[in-house]
Amino acid sequence: MINPSERLSAPLPRRRFVEVLLSGGFLATAAAFFYPVLRYLIPPKASDLGADSVVAGRVGELKPNSGKIFRFGNRPGLLIRTADGQYRAMSATCTHLSCTVQYRDDLHEVWCACHNGMYDLNGRNISGPPPRPLESYEVQVRGEEIFVRRRREA
Amino acid sequence: MAILPSSTRSRAGVRWLLLAAFLGLSASFGYGQAKNSCLDCHSTLPDPFGVTQDKFSQDIHAQKGLTCVNCHGGDATSDDADQAMSRKAGWKGKIDRKQIPALCGSCHSDPAYIRGFNPSLRTDQLSQYLTSVHGKRLAGGDTKVAVCTDCHSVHDLRAPSDPRSTVNPVNVATTCSRCHADAAYMSSYKIPTNQFAEYSKSVHHDALAVRGDLSAPTCTTCHGNHGATPPGVASVANVCSTCHVFQSQLFDTSPHKEAFASAGLPGCVTCHSNHGILHPTDEFIGTGDKAVCTQCHTQGDAGYAAAGKIREQLAQLAVAIGNADQILGTAERSGMEVSQPKLDLTQARDALTKARVTIHSFNVDRVGADVKLGVAAAAKDYTAGQQALAERNYRRIGLAISLIAIALALIGLRLYIRQIES
Numbered sequence: 001m002i003n004p005s006e007r008l009s010a011p012l013p014r015r016r017f018v019e020v021l022l023s024g025g026f027l028a029t030a031a032a033f034f035y036p037v038l039r040y041l042i043p044p045k046a047s048d049l050g051a052d053s054v055v056a057g058r059v060g061e062l063k064p065n066s067g068k069i070f071r072f073g074n075r076p077g078l079l080i081r082t083a084d085g086q087y088r089a090m091s092a093t094c095t096h097l098s099c100t101v102q103y104r105d106d107l108h109e110v111w112c113a114c115h116n117g118m119y120d121l122n123g124r125n126i127s128g129p130p131p132r133p134l135e136s137y138e139v140q141v142r143g144e145e146i147f148v149r150r151r152r153e154a
Numbered sequence: 155m156a157i158l159p160s161s162t163r164s165r166a167g168v169r170w171l172l173l174a175a176f177l178g179l180s181a182s183f184g185y186g187q188a189k190n191s192c193l194d195c196h197s198t199l200p201d202p203f204g205v206t207q208d209k210f211s212q213d214i215h216a217q218k219g220l221t222c223v224n225c226h227g228g229d230a231t232s233d234d235a236d237q238a239m240s241r242k243a244g245w246k247g248k249i250d251r252k253q254i255p256a257l258c259g260s261c262h263s264d265p266a267y268i269r270g271f272n273p274s275l276r277t278d279q280l281s282q283y284l285t286s287v288h289g290k291r292l293a294g295g296d297t298k299v300a301v302c303t304d305c306h307s308v309h310d311l312r313a314p315s316d317p318r319s320t321v322n323p324v325n326v327a328t329t330c331s332r333c334h335a336d337a338a339y340m341s342s343y344k345i346p347t348n349q350f351a352e353y354s355k356s357v358h359h360d361a362l363a364v365r366g367d368l369s370a371p372t373c374t375t376c377h378g379n380h381g382a383t384p385p386g387v388a389s390v391a392n393v394c395s396t397c398h399v400f401q402s403q404l405f406d407t408s409p410h411k412e413a414f415a416s417a418g419l420p421g422c423v424t425c426h427s428n429h430g431i432l433h434p435t436d437e438f439i440g441t442g443d444k445a446v447c448t449q450c451h452t453q454g455d456a457g458y459a460a461a462g463k464i465r466e467q468l469a470q471l472a473v474a475i476g477n478a479d480q481i482l483g484t485a486e487r488s489g490m491e492v493s494q495p496k497l498d499l500t501q502a503r504d505a506l507t508k509a510r511v512t513i514h515s516f517n518v519d520r521v522g523a524d525v526k527l528g529v530a531a532a533a534k535d536y537t538a539g540q541q542a543l544a545e546r547n548y549r550r551i552g553l554a555i556s557l558i559a560i561a562l563a564l565i566g567l568r569l570y571i572r573q574i575e576s
Contacts, residue, residue: 018569025563032556074493076500099504114507116399129397131367 053149056089059141067103067110070148076100077137077148082121083108089137089148090123096130110134190230191238192222202248205309212310218271225249225257252292254301255283282381289381298339305329321379324363326372327353349373352430360433371397390428391421398422404514424449436472439513440465463518467525468509474532475502481539488546495538502532 054077056070062081069092070077078092080103090110092100099114109126110119118127123134140147197206210216215224223230228245232238239245249257259280261267268275279302283289288299303311305321312319320329331350333339340347353359353373361370376385376393385393395402405411405421414421425446426434437444440461441453447461478499485492505528512521 015573018566018573021562022566022570025559025561025566028559029556029563032552032559035552035556071494071497074497076497093500097507098500099507100500114504114511128399131361131365131369 053147055145056139056148057146059144059146062087065105065108067105069100069102072137072148078103078110078134079139079146079148080110080121087139087141087146088121089139090119091135091137093134094130095125095132095134096128101134190221191233192226192228192230194233195235196222209310212312214311214313251297251301254303255280255289255292258302279380282378285383286378286381287383298342300333304333323368323370323372326374326379327359330373349429352427356429356431357433358431388420390423394422400511401514404512408514408516410516434510436465436468436510439468457516460516460518464513464516464521467518467521468506468513471502471506471509471525471528471532474529474536475499475506478502478532478535478539481536481543485539485542485546488543490542490546492539492542495535495542498531498538499535502528502535504528505531 054070054072056072056077056079057068062068062079064081064085065083067078067080070079072091076092078090078101080088080090082088092102094101094112094114094117096112096115096117099112101110101112101117101119103109104111107118108121110121110123111117112119112128112130116128117125117130119130119134120126123136125131125133136151137148138151140149193205193207193210196203198204205222210222221230222228223244226246226249227243229238229240229243232243237243239247262275263277263280265277268277283302284293288301291299292301307320314321314323316322317324319325327350335347335350337347358371361367362372374382376390377383391402391405401422411421414424425438426432435444438446441448441451441458442465445461445465447457451457451461478495482492482496482499486496505524509521509524509528512524515521
């Protein structure tokens with residue numbers, strides 16, 4: 001039990017307490033301001049999102065007559081290098097039941113493993129259950145990077 | 155001319171001008187190229203004989219330059235009805251139903267003639283028709299069966315690609331149903347008349363009529379059009395497999411192939427029915443109320459156990475996907491960036507779609523292999539969702555701590571100011 005008169009007669013620890021509270025509070029506030037700034041400067045693992053144009057690959061990464069899946073926003077895309085070296089890109093989501101399609105180097109066509117759906121290299125549905133073509137994208141090679149973007153209505 | 159008053163001269167001039175204009179116009183509109191006196195009378199006659207210029211101009215044959223006489227004979231250049239419709243001029247009158255296929259075939263089975271209009275048009279319609287149930291019955295003297303004009307219409311016959319054509323894919327089922335859904339008309343044939351009603355409930359009708367997929371099957375896709383015949387038990391699986399390739403391949407390697415054949419059961423139809431093919435759900439398989447397996451399998455046999463196991467596997471994957479989807483949804487709504495795991499979840503969904511096809515092998519291990527891949531992918535995405543939620547909680551706690559810190563600083567400041575004031 002502390003005597004009230006004693007507490008009044010001891011102003012030094014109280015001042016000390018206020019100073020500690022104040023400086024501690026300011027330090028913690030400063031930390032709360034700077035921590036998010038620091039976290040912002042360190043990039044997260046996720047790559048660019050919902051963009052109209054993405055880097056689907058690098059020149060030389062794909063051999064002729066092969067394909068790869070790339071991420072286009074929150075959907076998969078398919079980048080193809082045809083047997084004669086041209087690049088083609090299209091949505092990789094099958095228009096039948098939304099499976100992910102792949103390039104078949106033996107058929108030279110795009111194929112869906114779920115129900116044997118087939119698309120040509122322009123994304124047109126040519127065989128099996130797909131009811132609609134795949135959305136085809138525009139491919140631009142800029143320097144070492146292959147950019148893919150949605151086609152704009154003319 | 156000099157003796158005529160000037161007003162008469164100018165009137166004569168106007169007459170000549172009008173005549174010249176009329177001749178010019180009529181030439182440019184095609185009048186007089188081939189006179190067709192038939193329509194002069196028939197456009198005013200009541201129905202079985204009435205054909206208006208408006209109706210006939212819709213007909214693909216009229217558009218290609220053919221006229222009444224190409225089918226009905228006669229002399230359309232004569233305005234005299236007796237001369238125009240004289241047997242001497244080759245007039246045939248109303249074409250007897252029995253003669254219609256042969257009449258159409260006289261052009262449509264002639265590749266050299268048809269090539270002049272459309273080089274890719276088939277010319278086997280008549281020979282196909284003669285093999286159809288319709289064709290065989292007609293040959294046997296039954297005139298109630300369909301002939302060319304019943305399906306294709308007459309005098310306003312449009313190309314099948316025309317959406318208004320009675321044989322456009324979207325309209326085929328309705329055209330067939332005009333006879334096949336009419337119980338009174340079909341009573342003498344002793345075949346069901348519920349096909350159209352059943353088909354209208356089916357996934358195929360939904361794809362064609364509702365979703366507008368013109369490649370989805372209608373009556374003629376399975377039965378043939380000109381050679382229309384029921385596929386029969388032996389070949390129905392071949393019909394389905396023209397589109398459902400994987401399911402058919404798997405079925406052919408399955409124990410059901412032989413079992414069904416020896417029991418005289420048709421392939422696909424035994425489980426999926428024929429006209430009323432519903433969109434299959436996972437409940438089709440297994441041992442539940444809606445399961446088709448229990449039609450043959452009973453508790454205690456190996457098939458019953460396998461059906462139950464396959465159903466369990468599908469449910470396991472569906473639940474795993476549902477859980478991952480839910481946790482990722484919660485994370486997304488909390489403002490977390492989970493687009494990558496959401497994208498990766500498509501792998502698990504692919505696996506479920508594949509497993510639903512693999513069911514047709516009726517092999518627990520093969521379905522299990524697909525399910526395992528999917529469950530692994532879903533588990534990874536679930537973990538990503540958990541991590542995202544943990545990160546969200548970390549941020550919330552961080553925010554709370556920083557708010558407490560700010561509050562402490564404010565309290566300290568207030569006390570400090572009071573001290574200075576005192």
